Amino acid sequence: MSSWNLSDIRRLKIGRTYTVAEIAQTLGVSRNTVRNWHGRGMQPIDDGRPTLFCGDAVQEFLRAARAKRKQKCPPGHFYCLRCRAPRAPALQMADYVPRTDTKGNLRAICPECGGLIHRAVSLAKLEAVCGGVDVAFPEGQ
Numbered sequence: 714m715s716s717w718n719l720s721d722i723r724r725l726k727i728g729r730t731y732t733v734a735e736i737a738q739t740l741g742v743s744r745n746t747v748r749n750w751h752g753r754g755m756q757p758i759d760d761g762r763p764t765l766f767c768g769d770a771v772q773e774f775l776r777a778a779r780a781k782r783k784q785k786c787p788p789g790h791f792y793c794l795r796c797r798a799p800r801a802p803a804l805q806m807a808d809y810v811p812r813t814d815t816k817g818n819l820r821a822i823c824p825e826c827g828g829l830i831h832r833a834v835s836l837a838k839l840e841a842v843c844g845g846v847d848v849a850f851p852e853g854q
């Protein structure tokens with residue numbers, strides 16, 4: 714993952730244009746990372762070469778990307794309502810509680826507050842969602 718900080722993006726000046734290389738240098742990320750942002754919707758000022766980005770457009774894109782990532786639970790994490798944050802389950806263990814034949818909830822314990830944390834999941838995506846978490850199934854599954 715890229716490792717820029719919110720404080721770094723303020724170094725990009727509003728109203729100035731930047732090349733991919735300049736953005737990479739300013740934020741301390743690779744050029745490929747910047748090209749990847751471009752591919753994910755960061756808007757250049759036009760179709761010209763070299764591709765130029767406006768400082769405010771870059772800031773806006775990265776702020777939005779960060780906000781989005783914050784809300785999403787990474788693999789192996791469940792959202793704890795009490796902590797209001799994604800948490801990796803205590804002991805890396807979770808129970809699968811089926812709701813239908815293909816869908817259910819993962820239930821685990823928050824390592825911070827000790828409360829129950831849940832994550833809705835389909836059986837098909839179980840592996841992708843769980844990361845390294847050990848999932849216990851009810852008898853007979």
Ligand SMILES: [Zn+2]
Nearest residue numbers: 793796823826
């Ligand atoms: Zn918690």
